[in-house]
Amino acid sequence: MKHVCARVMERNKQISFRIQIPSCHTVFVSLSLSLTLSAYLRRGDPSCFLLLLVSMDSLVESAWKYLVTHFSDFQLACIGSFILHESVFFLSGLPYIFLERTGFLSNYKIQTKSNTPEAQGKCIARLLLYHCCVNLPLMMASYPVFRFMGMESSFPLPSWKVVSAQILFYFIIEDFVFYWGHRILHTKWLYKNVHSVHHEYATPFGLTSEYAHPAEILFLGFATIVGPALTGPHLITLWLWMMLRVIETVEAHCGYHFPWSPSNFLPLYGGADFHDYHHRLLYTKSGNYSSTFVYMDWIFGTDKGYRKLKALKET
Numbered sequence: 001m002k003h004v005c006a007r008v009m010e011r012n013k014q015i016s017f018r019i020q021i022p023s024c025h026t027v028f029v030s031l032s033l034s035l036t037l038s039a040y041l042r043r044g045d046p047s048c049f050l051l052l053l054v055s056m057d058s059l060v061e062s063a064w065k066y067l068v069t070h071f072s073d074f075q076l077a078c079i080g081s082f083i084l085h086e087s088v089f090f091l092s093g094l095p096y097i098f099l100e101r102t103g104f105l106s107n108y109k110i111q112t113k114s115n116t117p118e119a120q121g122k123c124i125a126r127l128l129l130y131h132c133c134v135n136l137p138l139m140m141a142s143y144p145v146f147r148f149m150g151m152e153s154s155f156p157l158p159s160w161k162v163v164s165a166q167i168l169f170y171f172i173i174e175d176f177v178f179y180w181g182h183r184i185l186h187t188k189w190l191y192k193n194v195h196s197v198h199h200e201y202a203t204p205f206g207l208t209s210e211y212a213h214p215a216e217i218l219f220l221g222f223a224t225i226v227g228p229a230l231t232g233p234h235l236i237t238l239w240l241w242m243m244l245r246v247i248e249t250v251e252a253h254c255g256y257h258f259p260w261s262p263s264n265f266l267p268l269y270g271g272a273d274f275h276d277y278h279h280r281l282l283y284t285k286s287g288n289y290s291s292t293f294v295y296m297d298w299i300f301g302t303d304k305g306y307r308k309l310k311a312l313k314e315t
Helices: 002-043 046-070 073-102 117-148 160-185 188-193 195-200 206-210 214-231 235-252 271-280 295-300 304-314
Strands: none
Touching: 046 073, 073 117, 073 206, 073 235, 117 206, 117 214, 160 188, 160 214, 160 235, 160 295, 188 195, 195 214, 206 235, 214 235, 235 271, 271 304
16 A cells, blocks of 8 residues: 555656646746846847847747647647637727727727617627637638648747748738628628628727628638638647737727827738728728728729828828
């Protein structure tokens, strides 16, 4: 009996030791990252910036190692992606409800009208239903396709150059596909029976970005996944793309134009002011169909009304 107890205690020590090592390493890397960042901010030393990048890489690798050793590819690609999406979506979108209800920063609000708490609650309830009954099953159903196209979650992680190039490609192809899909949804029958659900909120707020008919979720959602489906990226690239896409679409529907809004700094970026115009007008005359960057509207002249209005405001 003593021999058995001794073996159990020894095994527990080994398990405890194995668990503590990654934890200590993560804490060490996080501390190094914090110290390097503070040094870079104080001195602006380029060598500190390089150390910062190395520390970030180490932290990402440490976190990713934990994930791939504790969860399967399916769990990460489906459940992990769903949890990440919900977290980023609601954390980036809920603050705009707070701004509307309190009137804080109202001088940056594009429209003077605000949504009622009942309308906001309806939006959240419908979103939770659609996310669980449409988005999650769609992620599970598309998993075999992404695996077939080469998606993986194992080491080594892709370089930042590869990640950046792939995400740039995703933005380009998403803008092209989304523009035509969105423009088709503004034809009379499809607008009345499908796309009008999204336009129930003439005064959009962050969370209305994903408030849409289930058919539209599937139809326009294709624009977001077609790029990754073609390239078969690493899962970490897919996660980064999803985060950027969610943050962008929430910002485009937020209803506020701040001095720090991306459209003030990024050429051809649409943003909230551009898309808010689309929600204010009748479906046949709205224009501004683009997703992130607005070059498609500029090429085909579907933003003329918006550009004229903007020119009048500037004069």
